[in-house]
Amino acid sequence: xxxxxxxxxxxxxxxxxxxxxxxxxxxxxxxxxxxxxxxxxxxxxxxxxxxxxxxxxxxxxxxxxxxxxxxxxxxxxxxxxxxxxxxxxxxxxxxxxxxxxxxxxxxxxxxxxxxxxxxxxxxxxxxxxxxxxxxxxxxxxxxxxxxxxxxxxxxxxxxxxxxxxxxxxxxxxxxxxxxxxxxxxxxxxxxxxxxxxxxxxxxxxxxxxxxxxxxxxxxxxxxxxxxxxxxxxxxxxxxxxxxxxxxx
Amino acid sequence: xxxxxxxxxxxxxxxxxxxxxxxxxxxxxxxxxxxxxxxxxxxxxxxxxxxxxxxxxxxxxxxxxxxxxxxxxxxxxxxxxxxxxxxxxxxxxxxxxxxxxxxxxxxxxxxxxxxxxxxxxxxxxxxxxxxxxxxxxxxxxxxxxxxxxxxxxxxxxxxxxxxxxxxxxxxxxxxxxxxxxxxxxxxxxxxxxxxxxxxxxxxxxxxxxxxxxxxxxxxxxxxxxxxxxxxxxxxxxxxxxxxxxxxx
DNA sequence: CACCTAAATTGGTTATACCAATTTTGCTAA
DNA sequence: TTAGCAAAATTGGTATAACCAATTTAGGTG
Numbered sequence: 001x002x003x004x005x006x007x008x009x010x011x012x013x014x015x016x017x018x019x020x021x022x023x024x025x026x027x028x029x030x031x032x033x034x035x036x037x038x039x040x041x042x043x044x045x046x047x048x049x050x051x052x053x054x055x056x057x058x059x060x061x062x063x064x065x066x067x068x069x070x071x072x073x074x075x076x077x078x079x080x081x082x083x084x085x086x087x088x089x090x091x092x093x094x095x096x097x098x099x100x101x102x103x104x105x106x107x108x109x110x111x112x113x114x115x116x117x118x119x120x121x122x123x124x125x126x127x128x129x130x131x132x133x134x135x136x137x138x139x140x141x142x143x144x145x146x147x148x149x150x151x152x153x154x155x156x157x158x159x160x161x162x163x164x165x166x167x168x169x170x171x172x173x174x175x176x177x178x179x180x181x182x183x184x185x186x187x188x189x190x191x192x193x194x195x196x197x198x199x200x201x202x203x204x205x206x207x208x209x210x211x212x213x214x215x216x217x218x219x220x221x222x223x224x225x226x227x228x229x230x231x232x233x234x235x236x237x238x239x240x241x242x243x244x245x246x247x248x
Numbered sequence: 249x250x251x252x253x254x255x256x257x258x259x260x261x262x263x264x265x266x267x268x269x270x271x272x273x274x275x276x277x278x279x280x281x282x283x284x285x286x287x288x289x290x291x292x293x294x295x296x297x298x299x300x301x302x303x304x305x306x307x308x309x310x311x312x313x314x315x316x317x318x319x320x321x322x323x324x325x326x327x328x329x330x331x332x333x334x335x336x337x338x339x340x341x342x343x344x345x346x347x348x349x350x351x352x353x354x355x356x357x358x359x360x361x362x363x364x365x366x367x368x369x370x371x372x373x374x375x376x377x378x379x380x381x382x383x384x385x386x387x388x389x390x391x392x393x394x395x396x397x398x399x400x401x402x403x404x405x406x407x408x409x410x411x412x413x414x415x416x417x418x419x420x421x422x423x424x425x426x427x428x429x430x431x432x433x434x435x436x437x438x439x440x441x442x443x444x445x446x447x448x449x450x451x452x453x454x455x456x457x458x459x460x461x462x463x464x465x466x467x468x469x470x471x472x473x474x475x476x477x478x479x480x481x482x483x484x485x486x487x488x489x490x491x492x493x494x495x496x
Numbered sequence: 497c498a499c500c501t502a503a504a505t506t507g508g509t510t511a512t513a514c515c516a517a518t519t520t521t522g523c524t525a526a
Numbered sequence: 527t528t529a530g531c532a533a534a535a536t537t538g539g540t541a542t543a544a545c546c547a548a549t550t551t552a553g554g555t556g
Binding site for chain 4 (some may be wrong): 065128
Binding site (some may be wrong): 076101105 | 250259267296299303304306307308309310323325326329331332333335337347349350352354355358359364407408409410413462478483
């Protein structure tokens, strides 16, 4: 059997074909692909090659295979990005500080967009969270509320891409974030400091004051950065390693 | 043959195993994995499953398969992220404005980091680019210099993750960026405006003045945003579609 | 020692068979 | 007729075995 392409491996050619298939709108999200055996016939290759192509499409988040049912077009790319970024850390030894700076970039932009786009309901929600944080006793509650606060602000940006990537980043370093959050939030000296800054952040958003919002968020980041710098050797990779070592 | 895991498919389990293999440092970047037939024996599964796992690792950028030679650990995740993000656009209809806001987030952070980290040599380079831009006649040259300017600033941030992601973003929307850059840079009213802002950007970096840098970059973004808003219907997807339709 | 060729190694692909989950079909009973 | 259930068909998941194609290795030759 002749190959579809001189240079490309068969499964790569198949991927492109199926991609084009999807992009041209012949198949829309949610729809089912033809059965593997049929695809094999149609593309005139073995089912194995079809499956290798489908595997990569699956890892890219383009499709989802369901045994006994079929291969469905999806749009779930978060998983794929999470995988990629995780691997990126694993092999490139990107340190925590760099990672958090990346995250800060998005959080800050989200905040600046929120200044323009936030509505009164979200403001109320933020104020509620703040109030709960103030009267929370245990570190676990504070940690959960802290997470909620940041997510609410991100959502107020109304930029779905930034929201999605922030979610992904949280996933990638959830272990790391959790640990650090609890570290930082369990230090009694920080509790008040952070509470104040959180209040500043929300207040400046309420006032739709861009400059104050920028200042408040920057201050917030500085506290985090301070913590990370003191544990410079604590590479994020260690955390991620633990994630995977479970199933070795 | 019993499956390695109750819930996971075999090839997924294999992926995890090989990942762990990599993470534990048993295999470092550049090294060769054991042959597929050997891996199959070691993991007690078929070569088929091994290969499906290797395909996904390849698409993730973790390995590279070379026929006749072997599977090598690499660290080339850009390709994978580009793929993921491209697909993200294709199926999710993220519009240009959102995308550029995402980009701005990283550019701004890069600039703010550059304020702290930039050295005199990079400053000189930026000034040279500015000078060239001032005396450039054609739009193509200005466009190339503009790109160079932004890349140099990004590099000055010294945050490899931000630099990488910015590169990836450029790749993903290179068509779009090129088109808009030339649109914006070909309008005679903008040439002077942009030249001034670029000078502000570089000058504020030279002064290591964070506030001024922030102001300059924000002003720069506003010009871009202004342009994009007036062409709101111009979805980025169109550009990317064209990228792929070639091989249909 | 350098070079070339043949053999061995290793990834790429195909074909077939069977397992496992889901879906469909069609019968049975209420 | 219809609701429910069980068998059959469909469809993805895995395993073997065989062969192709590129690379690497080994061995021999000049």
